Amino acid sequence: MSVLSRFQQGDFRALSRIISFVENRKDGYRELLGNLYRQSGRAIRIGVTGPPGAGKSTLVNRLAHTYFAGGSKVGIVAVDPTSPFTGGALLGDRVRMNEFEPGSGVFFRSMATRGASGGLASSTDNVAIVLDAFGFDVVLIETVGVGQVELDIVDACDVVLVVVVPESGDSVQTMKAGLMEIADIMVVNKADRPGSDKIISELNTTMQMRQPADSDWAVPVVATVAIKNENIDVLCGRLTEYLDFKREAGVFEEERRRRIEKKILAILINRFHDEFVDRLTQQVEFEQYVDETYQGKSSPYDIADELYRRFSGKQL
Amino acid sequence: MSVLSRFQQGDFRALSRIISFVENRKDGYRELLGNLYRQSGRAIRIGVTGPPGAGKSTLVNRLAHTYFAGGSKVGIVAVDPTSPFTGGALLGDRVRMNEFEPGSGVFFRSMATRGASGGLASSTDNVAIVLDAFGFDVVLIETVGVGQVELDIVDACDVVLVVVVPESGDSVQTMKAGLMEIADIMVVNKADRPGSDKIISELNTTMQMRQPADSDWAVPVVATVAIKNENIDVLCGRLTEYLDFKREAGVFEEERRRRIEKKILAILINRFHDEFVDRLTQQVEFEQYVDETYQGKSSPYDIADELYRRFSGKQL
Numbered sequence: 001m002s003v004l005s006r007f008q009q010g011d012f013r014a015l016s017r018i019i020s021f022v023e024n025r026k027d028g029y030r031e032l033l034g035n036l037y038r039q040s041g042r043a044i045r046i047g048v049t050g051p052p053g054a055g056k057s058t059l060v061n062r063l064a065h066t067y068f069a070g071g072s073k074v075g076i077v078a079v080d081p082t083s084p085f086t087g088g089a090l091l092g093d094r095v096r097m098n099e100f101e102p103g104s105g106v107f108f109r110s111m112a113t114r115g116a117s118g119g120l121a122s123s124t125d126n127v128a129i130v131l132d133a134f135g136f137d138v139v140l141i142e143t144v145g146v147g148q149v150e151l152d153i154v155d156a157c158d159v160v161l162v163v164v165v166p167e168s169g170d171s172v173q174t175m176k177a178g179l180m181e182i183a184d185i186m187v188v189n190k191a192d193r194p195g196s197d198k199i200i201s202e203l204n205t206t207m208q209m210r211q212p213a214d215s216d217w218a219v220p221v222v223a224t225v226a227i228k229n230e231n232i233d234v235l236c237g238r239l240t241e242y243l244d245f246k247r248e249a250g251v252f253e254e255e256r257r258r259r260i261e262k263k264i265l266a267i268l269i270n271r272f273h274d275e276f277v278d279r280l281t282q283q284v285e286f287e288q289y290v291d292e293t294y295q296g297k298s299s300p301y302d303i304a305d306e307l308y309r310r311f312s313g314k315q316l
Numbered sequence: 317m318s319v320l321s322r323f324q325q326g327d328f329r330a331l332s333r334i335i336s337f338v339e340n341r342k343d344g345y346r347e348l349l350g351n352l353y354r355q356s357g358r359a360i361r362i363g364v365t366g367p368p369g370a371g372k373s374t375l376v377n378r379l380a381h382t383y384f385a386g387g388s389k390v391g392i393v394a395v396d397p398t399s400p401f402t403g404g405a406l407l408g409d410r411v412r413m414n415e416f417e418p419g420s421g422v423f424f425r426s427m428a429t430r431g432a433s434g435g436l437a438s439s440t441d442n443v444a445i446v447l448d449a450f451g452f453d454v455v456l457i458e459t460v461g462v463g464q465v466e467l468d469i470v471d472a473c474d475v476v477l478v479v480v481v482p483e484s485g486d487s488v489q490t491m492k493a494g495l496m497e498i499a500d501i502m503v504v505n506k507a508d509r510p511g512s513d514k515i516i517s518e519l520n521t522t523m524q525m526r527q528p529a530d531s532d533w534a535v536p537v538v539a540t541v542a543i544k545n546e547n548i549d550v551l552c553g554r555l556t557e558y559l560d561f562k563r564e565a566g567v568f569e570e571e572r573r574r575r576i577e578k579k580i581l582a583i584l585i586n587r588f589h590d591e592f593v594d595r596l597t598q599q600v601e602f603e604q605y606v607d608e609t610y611q612g613k614s615s616p617y618d619i620a621d622e623l624y625r626r627f628s629g630k631q632l
Contacts, residue, residue: 294573
């Protein structure tokens with residue numbers, strides 16, 4: 001039986017192999033994704049992000065257990081963009097551990113982060129499409145780190161949780177502005193620690209002040225202690241409320257369409273890169289162009305102009 | 317007299333206007349850059365990066381004063397990539413201040429960081445080309461922040477300084493790995509503070525252990541107190557040594573060629589984005605494609621395939 005048939009029948013090992021196929025962009029991966037895409041669209045994507053040390057992994061695991069116990073099929077994608085300054089262990093965060101045994105019913109996958117950072121968001125999205133097509137009801141996407149890549153990743157989620165901890169203190173002050181813009185729900189995790197009440201009330205005030213006039217969703221602040229499983233049910237309740245709100249307001253549909261739009265453009269840029277730009281560098285001719293420029297006879301702008309015109313023989 | 321004529325005569329205000337023109341990608345900016353590029357290639361680009369709070373700005377100012385006093389024309393470009401989590405003030409770093417008055421002889425420019433992060437590195441490179449063409453001998457490029465964008469920016473420099481402080485302590489431990497790979501010279505700034513000796517000896521040991529077998533350059537660790545102007549002359553000495561080493565080893569030429577190569581490819585991708593992808597979204601037809609996909613009749617991969625084939629009428 002082929003890998004794809006076993007995938008269709010719900011085999012986790014076949015799923016893993018197909019994810020690797022897609023991640024490594026093997027020949028034919030776009031066609032495969034095109035087919036799987038038509039089976040996708042049911043899964044809810046929950047993005048979980050925030051500063052290192054906030055307990056995101058534990059929270060994601062608890063959410064997975066809770067949804068699974070409620071009868072949902074759950075997949076987790078853990079992304080840890082490699083920082084040039086830390087080689088991955090950004091500000092002391094450890095590598096994400098998988099506590100789900102094979103056969104536990106919850107599927108866990110960490111993303112390989114080697115390669116271009118520009119491609120990581122698009123790879124994560126591809127993997128989420130595979131999980132969706134496989135039949136998961138809930139796909140949890142966890143990003144460990146702080147940066148543009150995380151923003152791109154959670155941008156393709158139906159709901160975004162931003163997780164902070166009481167200790168964040170001053171740093172949360174400085175981070176509020178940026179966090180506000182991406183959070184649909186704020187989570188103060190490790191809320192049994194000192195300073196919890198203060199940060200919750202601060203966040204509530206900030207959220208109220210910053211709520212856009214045209215939005216009917218007031219970003220709630222949920223206090224959790226993930227490691228003790230405290231308030232995870234409350235958080236799930238908020239998640240359901242938010243998704244209901246989005247559906248009723250028509251935002252859900254609108255966002256999914258915007259996501260399709262972005263996806264088409266991302267694939268186009270990707271192809272241009274793979275099929276034109278990458279091949280260029282392998283041509284003898286290209287070395288001559290570089291020579292000319294190095295000798296001051298031309299400029300990169302003129303060379304690019306010539307190459308581009310040659311490529312785009314038929315303009316739009 | 318035209319702006320370009322005044323630029324050629326060394327007018328700082330004309331320089332500022334041309335930088336804005338290039339930064340805002342006004343019509344014709346590629347042609348202008350193509351012309352300026354032929355006048356460029358003389359300037360040495362010094363990249364200065366490292367974690368927030370390391371005193372990079374003060375150090376850059378001191379280097380600028382020292383080079384200027386030695387008869388060099390000096391330009392500074394300060395880049396502060398906006399973090400999605402902090403809205404720019406990453407981990408408490410302030411906005412870069414300019415201490416150089418008009419007429420001081422040192423030109424200072426901070427980069428506008430709005431817009432796509434992918435474009436920031438390419439914009440910074442364009443501005444560096446303009447400064448080079450203007451006639452600066454030394455272009456100091458300072459990046460405030462931590463991430464992939466900084467890596468891309470310093471990648472286009474002739475020499476990279478990584479600046480840390482004694483207080484970094486544990487975080488430097490975790491950062492060493494990534495820092496090592498990009499540093500040509502390590503600077504321990506604020507070296508009059510406690511813990512300085514320890515970090516310097518730690519860094520020296522790490523550098524020695526990690527030195528690639530094929531490299532003849534041993535990354536030196538220089539202790540400075542930028543605010544008191546201490547050891548800036550020693551640092552300048554190391555910079556000269558490094559550049560001499562690179563020239564003698566033929567690395568300088570090799571890197572400059574590699575930079576040209578990368579630049580041509582970056583311009584190509586940029587053009588594809590501006591002239592094809594961006595225009596697509598403005599077409600009525602594109603909305604229909606999104607509709608089809610939303611209704612499950614197609615997939616983003618199939619749509620992209622069709623659009624791509626239409627564009628690349630003439631393949632390589």
